[in-house]
Amino acid sequence: DAKTTQPPSMDCAEGRAANLPCNHSTISGNEYVYWYRQIHSQGPQYIIHGLKNNETNEMASLIITEDRKSSTLILPHATLRDTAVYYCIVRENTNAGKSTFGDGTTLTVKP
């Protein structure tokens, strides 16, 4: 799996958009970008994934740069319950349960 780099922490005001960056400059052509989050003392929760096109679901949007070397997860209207550690993972679509977790970004949403 390609290595990812994320800022260790970020703050966001409640109701505002949270933009979480991830660098994955060594990503290969068949690797996808996955985002998970982990709320304190819980298991990770899947958020979204993409290959090269931007993706949107009910939780978030994923913006992947044209060269695929970085991406941004966007939570459009952050709430206090979005406070969590967000992990960006780059891997192939096979062997989905086997993921290499980096240190992630601790997002703190403040009132």
Next chain:
Amino acid sequence: GAVVSQHPSWVICKSGTSVKIECRSLDFQATTMFWYRQFPKQSLMLMATSNEGSKATYEQGVEKDKFLINHASLTLSTLTVTSAHPEDSSFYICSASPPRGLTEAFFGQGTRLTVV
């Protein structure tokens, strides 16, 4: 959606005893399950890959005789921490390979093990 359930959510045991943690896929069959360990303020570290009907594959540095994994059915994998010591205290999380048509992993809620 696919649900993975772990049991127990937390457990306290005495040093030297063994503890079994269960990981179940509730509404799908998982040929492969994965076990992770997470120490406080650290990320998840993969311990082993559990394949239904065969021996588990352990990551480098993980003692297979200490962390016994059994995957006897397509919906259940168990992790037994044998002769537990305080340094084994950690958050243990399992995940399951997804149902057909999905590519994201599904994680259990985790088990907090405290060895006293």
